[in-house]
Amino acid sequence: xxxxxxxxxxxxxNPGTEFQSVAxxxxxxxxxENAVTGIIGHTGSGKSTLVQLLNGLLTPTSGQVFLxxxxxxxxxxxxxxxxxxxxxxxxxxxxxxxxxxxxxSDCKAMKRNICFRVGLVMQYPEAQxxxxxxxxxxxxxxxxxxxxxxxxxxxxxxxxxxxxLNERQLNKSPFDLSGGQxxxxxxxxVLAMEPDVLILDEPAxxxxxxxxxxxxxxxxxxREECRTTVLIVSHSMEDMAAYCDRVLVLAGGRVLxxxxxEEVFGQISGLETHGLDVPEIxxxxxxxxxxxxxxxxxxxxxxxAVKAVMEIAHSVSGKGADT
Amino acid sequence: xxxxxxxxxxxxxxxxxxxxxRGKIVLAILxxxxxxxxxxxxxxxxxxxxVLVLAAVSRVPLKVILRSLKGVTVVIAFAALLNLFLTSTxxxxxxxxxxxxxxxxxxxxxxxxxxxxxxVVRIITLIIGTTLLLTYTMTPIELTDGLSRLLWxxxxxxxxxxxxxxxxxxxxxxxxxxxxxxxxxxxxxxxRGANFSEGGLIRKARALVPxxxxxxxSSFKRGEELAVAMECRGYHSGDDRTRLNELHWKVRDTVTFxxxxxxxxxxxxxxxxxxxxxxLPAVL
Numbered sequence: 001x002x003x004x005x006x007x008x009x010x011x012x013x014n015p016g017t018e019f020q021s022v023a024x025x026x027x028x029x030x031x032x033e034n035a036v037t038g039i040i041g042h043t044g045s046g047k048s049t050l051v052q053l054l055n056g057l058l059t060p061t062s063g064q065v066f067l068x069x070x071x072x073x074x075x076x077x078x079x080x081x082x083x084x085x086x087x088x089x090x091x092x093x094x095x096x097x098x099x100x101x102x103x104x105s106d107c108k109a110m111k112r113n114i115c116f117r118v119g120l121v122m123q124y125p126e127a128q129x130x131x132x133x134x135x136x137x138x139x140x141x142x143x144x145x146x147x148x149x150x151x152x153x154x155x156x157x158x159x160x161x162x163x164x165l166n167e168r169q170l171n172k173s174p175f176d177l178s179g180g181q182x183x184x185x186x187x188x189x190v191l192a193m194e195p196d197v198l199i200l201d202e203p204a205x206x207x208x209x210x211x212x213x214x215x216x217x218x219x220x221x222x223r224e225e226c227r228t229t230v231l232i233v234s235h236s237m238e239d240m241a242a243y244c245d246r247v248l249v250l251a252g253g254r255v256l257x258x259x260x261x262e263e264v265f266g267q268i269s270g271l272e273t274h275g276l277d278v279p280e281i282x283x284x285x286x287x288x289x290x291x292x293x294x295x296x297x298x299x300x301x302x303x304x305a306v307k308a309v310m311e312i313a314h315s316v317s318g319k320g321a322d323t
Numbered sequence: 324x325x326x327x328x329x330x331x332x333x334x335x336x337x338x339x340x341x342x343x344x345r346g347k348i349v350l351a352i353l354x355x356x357x358x359x360x361x362x363x364x365x366x367x368x369x370x371x372x373x374v375l376v377l378a379a380v381s382r383v384p385l386k387v388i389l390r391s392l393k394g395v396t397v398v399i400a401f402a403a404l405l406n407l408f409l410t411s412t413x414x415x416x417x418x419x420x421x422x423x424x425x426x427x428x429x430x431x432x433x434x435x436x437x438x439x440x441x442x443v444v445r446i447i448t449l450i451i452g453t454t455l456l457l458t459y460t461m462t463p464i465e466l467t468d469g470l471s472r473l474l475w476x477x478x479x480x481x482x483x484x485x486x487x488x489x490x491x492x493x494x495x496x497x498x499x500x501x502x503x504x505x506x507x508x509x510x511x512x513x514x515r516g517a518n519f520s521e522g523g524l525i526r527k528a529r530a531l532v533p534x535x536x537x538x539x540x541s542s543f544k545r546g547e548e549l550a551v552a553m554e555c556r557g558y559h560s561g562d563d564r565t566r567l568n569e570l571h572w573k574v575r576d577t578v579t580f581x582x583x584x585x586x587x588x589x590x591x592x593x594x595x596x597x598x599x600x601x602x603l604p605a606v607l
Binding site: 141 | 387504507514518532540541
């Protein structure tokens, strides 16, 4: 079963007014557990709307969102019907009144917990920092979850280690940190809620190359340790290629492609007609192949390219030694 | 947030849109005075027709205009009810008597109905007329430009009118930006489980802290960036500044001006000549 799923989801901003605009249309997509999926698309392709639908900030104007197979906006009535049929199937005798109560509390809990189960790091998350110290700021999410003091402290220690913030930085005001540190502190605030699904909207936007790398390393470390499903929205094909297993391409509010990295980047022409591109290095490799070098297909990162080129270089020099 | 229409510019190229902003501000004042000059049903009817003509000429759709009344429906309803029930019943044609309290008879009278209708028409014309002149057909920049030009004489007594005008246009310019910022920050905190709708007053007020602090921080940053950018381009205040869009008083401005004065005069005339029509005190 897919961890998180959209079924025929659509979203319209300001429906029924002259400001009406369709952001997403009939999007059906399933995100597998433990996979890292990259979401790419142009500005206005619906990426940000999509991620806000996934964590319940926005309610789809049509279609549904499922987390672990349950509609996150399920009505009390539907939940009750589901519980009832379940009880009937198992032959259990449950009072209707209890079921109704159960359904109501289920829906309330879903509404409240969706943001904790699907953690969303918004674009430029450092804008959300507000507490006196970084430590307190990271504690904001876990405190809203109603966790105990000890549990919160343990989580702060854990995420601080993961994002690379030391004790001294934790006790500083978030406004005294550098840009990259601020970004990591803000991400830590979401990680501390230990969501099942982590969504990051342009996590590296506006950072220098070193900052980008640090941020992506944090995400990778977190994923390795906590085994979460991760969705990353990005403009950068290079980042997609380096960090994602699967890629979802959005264009004009619809799903253009969704598949493994190889499947998506294999369709250069399809991407190009929508003004998107494959990683630079893939272009370079294709050019080399065009010149007659035996470069293998499906190279998307600089590391792989280096390996491939070195292999060719070795075989050429090996041949050279033979003759 | 994005659907706020009250106080929004409606882009079009009608005659009203092209009028001189200075003139339009004065016209709005003239118009407000006219609505308060109205004393009887005939005058109100005349003014109402005047507003309809203005709306037609401005080419702002009726749907958009009506939306500007949405925010004041409560005020309108309140004024209507008060006038309907609390108009003096002495020497009036009682239509439906409710009862006597403290020696006063309460009920719905013919006069009360007329008064309530007039009051509603007064508020509606007032709002539609001024929003048509000042917001739907005038950009905030034009408004501040016009205002600063009208207040220019104050510069002689050392009131920094130009600085105030600049402050006002910057403030107006940043309202949508700030509301966007607020929405973004609210979403970010909601994603961390912040709850803005539950709890008592104190809890709700405390829930605003995570929004207000980042909002202040970003506003100060924006302010500083803007100041630096303005200084880099050599901004300084003072009356030797030239303008990109010079205001020119044209024939059409004079004509509209005369029309509006005529409208006010007509209202006064109707007040006098149609005195037989049910009377209404001029003050609310």
